[in-house]
Amino acid sequence: MKTARLLGLAALVAGGLGGAYLSGTVTAQRSLVTTDEINTVEVVQKAMQAVVRVDNRLQRERLQPGDLPTETGTGFFYKKDLIVTNYHVVQYQEAITVTLFNGRRVPAKLEGIDPGIDIAILRVTGVTAPATLSFGSSARLIPGQKLITIGTPLRIANFVGTGVFSVAASARDVPRQDQLADEVGQYLATTANIQQGSSGGPVLDSRGLVVGVADANAAANQLVPGVIGIALPGDLVRQSLDDLEKIGVPQRGTLGATLVDLDNLDPALRQLAGLSSSEGALVDQVAAGSAAARAGLRGSLRNNRDQLLAPLGDVIVAVDGQRVRDSFDVIRFVAAKRPGQTVTLTVWRNKKQVPVKVTLLKRTLR
16 A cells, blocks of 8 residues: 555656746646646645654553553654654653654654743654755745645645645744643744644655644634644754753753732732732742842742742732733743843832842753
8 A cells, every 4th residue: 555655755756857847946837837736745745754653652641541552753853863743742751652654663762852832852863864854044934935834634644735824823832731831922823734643754845845834723612623733843943952962951941930920919919018919920939049049039939838928029010121911921032042131120118119130040950
C-alpha cells in the first residue's frame, strides 16, 4: 500500500516535456496548471521527508476508561537526530516511537522540554534524518500569505493542508485548559488545516521554511469542529530550541514569584488594600534568590488554613507602562524579555503606586 501511494505521487508530478510546466526540481503534468500549485508540490515533496509521526504510549495511571493507550501527534527533524514536537503530545510518556517518511519506526527519547510554550525535543539514535527543515521568520508574515501544513490528523500520515496566515492572535483569545504554554504571548491563526494529530507538525511558507509549529485548533464551541488552525510562532520556537540545546532550559523572563488574580480575592481584602479595581495581580509567594526577591517585591501572608491575610503584598498593575488585567498578562509581558534585561513593574503598595525595577535572571536546571 505504501508503494502504491509513492507510485501515485510520482505519476502526479513526473510528466513528459511536452506541454509540461517546469519549475525548480518539479516537472508537472497539465493537472498542475498554476505556479502556486507547482510551488506547493515542490515544498511538500521536499519537506515531507523531514516530517514524522509521533506515537506516545501513555503511562497506565493516566488512562481513563475508554481512552486510547497511545497519543499520536506529529514532529519534524530540524537536525539530523533531533525532532521538535509539542510537549502535550509526549507529556505523559511511557515509551515514544516515531515513524519516518519511509515507514521506518524507531524509538525516541525526550531530550528537552519547554512546557511554557508547549514544545519538546526528541532524540533518535541509529537513524539519520532523511531531510531537515530550517526556520524562517514568523515576525515577517503578512495576512493573506500562503501557509502549508503537514501532519497526522486523525492518524492519517503525511496529510497536507494549505491556507493563509490570518492574524497574530493574542494568547488571551486562545484559552487552554491544559495548563501549558502560559508564556506564549501570541499565536499564529491560519486557515490551513490543523486537527487532532497534527500537533507538532511544521507550518511552512512558500519557500519551505518553518514559520510555525501546529499546536491546536479553535472553534465556537465543543460541538463545532475546529476550523481555525492555531500555531506557535516559529521565532519563539527557534529561540527555545537554541536555549534547550545550549543551556537545558528556556531563557525567557520570569519573576520567580507566584501570582493571584485580584478577581479571586475577597472583595473585603481588596477594599482594605485601597484597591478600587479588580484588575492586577497580587504577589503571593516570592522565591528566595529570585529576580523578584532581589528587586524587593513583597509577598503576601497566609494563615494555617492557607487563606490570605491583610495587609496584602504588592499588587502588580502595570509592566513597562502597560496595564495588566491579571496574572496572565504579567507572565506573558515578562516572558517576552530575556535574562539580563530589566522590566519596570508598577505595584500598588501601602495604598499608592510604586515603580519597581526587576533585573531578570538566567533560568537554571532544577
